[in-house]
Amino acid sequence: MNQTDWLHVTRREAPLVVSIPHAGTIIPADIEARLVSRWLARKDADWWLEQLYAFADGLGATVVRTGVSRTVIDVNRDPSGVSLYPGQATTGLCPVDTFDGEPLYRPSQDPDAAEIAARRASFFDPYHASLQAELDRLVARHGKVVLYDAHSIRSRAPRLFDGELPQFNIGTNSGAACDPGLTRAVEAACDATGLSRVTNGRFKGGWITRHYGQPERGVHAVQMELACHGYIDEPAELTPDTWPTPFQVTRAAPLRTALADVLKACLAFANSA
C-alpha cells in the first residue's frame, strides 16, 4: 500500500499539530480474512473525527491522520508492546480483542512477533516519522508547539471504565506532557460550554501524548478524548445494524464551536512568550 493511500498530512504553518490516530478503517485483505468480522474489527474506531475537526486546517493547524484501522496496528501504543495501563484492561499495539473483550481473530490467527514487526514497519513507523517531522519543522520555526491528539469513544465501555464518561476528557500524562498553563487554557475552553469535563481521569493520554509531550524541548502535548454522543447518536446496543451511526452536522455544531475554542486556546498558548 502506497503511503499516500492511507497517511494523510495537511501541512500548515501555525504552531499546532492535530494528530488523528484512530479514525482509520482500512484493513489489508490478508489480515481481514483472519478476523472474526469486518464490523467487530472497526467497532472501536474513533468515528468521524476527520469530519468533526475539518475546521482545523483553517486555523493553520497541521493535521496528521492515518486511514489504517487501529486493529491493524495502534499508533497510540508503545511500539515495544508495553501496556499503557499495566494491570488494567486496555487494548494493545496489535490488539487481539475489542474494548468489550471480544476476540478479533479467528482461532490460532493472532499476529505473531514477525507480523507485528512488519505492521510496525509498514504503518506505525511512517505515521510517527511524519508526526515527528511536522513537530520538528514547527518547533524550528516557532520554538514552542502544541500537539493535540484527537480521540473519541463511546460514553459507556464497562470493561474500561465505570459509569458514563464526561464530554471532555483531557489527558496530559498527569501533567508531564505540557505546561500547566496549556492545561488550564484547554480546561477553561471546555468548561465555558457548561458540559462535563475531567482532566487525567480514566484517559491520561496514550503513547503519542506521553512520547512527544516534552515541554522542555518545546513540544506541549494534550490528548482530548470526547464522549462521542456529543456529535453522533450512541445506541444502547451495538450491532452491525446500529453502529456506527452517521455523522450529524447539526448535532455536532455546538461541540465543533467548543473544539474550535479549544484549538484557539492551544494556539494562543503556543504563540505566547
Ligand SMILES: N=CN[C@@H](CCC(=O)O)C(=O)O
Ligand atoms: N479512543 C481512544 N482512546 C485512547 C486513549 C488513550 C488513553 O488511555 O488516554 C486510546 O485507546 O489510545
